[in-house]
Amino acid sequence: MLIQDRIRLILKANQMNSSQFADRVGVNRASLSHVLSGRNKPSHDFLSKIIKEFPNVNASWLITGETRDGDFKNEKGEPKKDTIIKQKTEEVALVSKTIVKIIHYYADGTFDTFLPNA
Numbered sequence: 001m002l003i004q005d006r007i008r009l010i011l012k013a014n015q016m017n018s019s020q021f022a023d024r025v026g027v028n029r030a031s032l033s034h035v036l037s038g039r040n041k042p043s044h045d046f047l048s049k050i051i052k053e054f055p056n057v058n059a060s061w062l063i064t065g066e067t068r069d070g071d072f073k074n075e076k077g078e079p080k081k082d083t084i085i086k087q088k089t090e091e092v093a094l095v096s097k098t099i100v101k102i103i104h105y106y107a108d109g110t111f112d113t114f115l116p117n118a
Helices: 003-013 018-025 029-037 044-053 059-064 081-095
Strands: 102-105 111-114
Touching: 003 018, 003 029, 003 059, 003 102, 003 111, 018 029, 018 044, 044 059
Parallel strands: none
Antiparallel strands: 102 111
């Protein structure tokens, strides 16, 4: 699956057209159009804006099409100390957050949306 296809999945999952998506992310509509058509590759800034605006989108999946868990280890195979601190901080932050929507993206380009409160 190409990166423009993954961006299209994000649009579809959020029930947005390309104009709404470009406005929400803060990119030029023509730039989005060129990326979706395959004419241009998205810039680092373009991808960063998507990841910032849609925190549920896995950055690795958006860029490469593959999901990574981000469990970085040192040469001895132990988790890096800053990774452990970050994980603990995220666990504390998750306790106070409410899940609104869960989206599962599959390798075949399909996805499922789950609304826990519905």
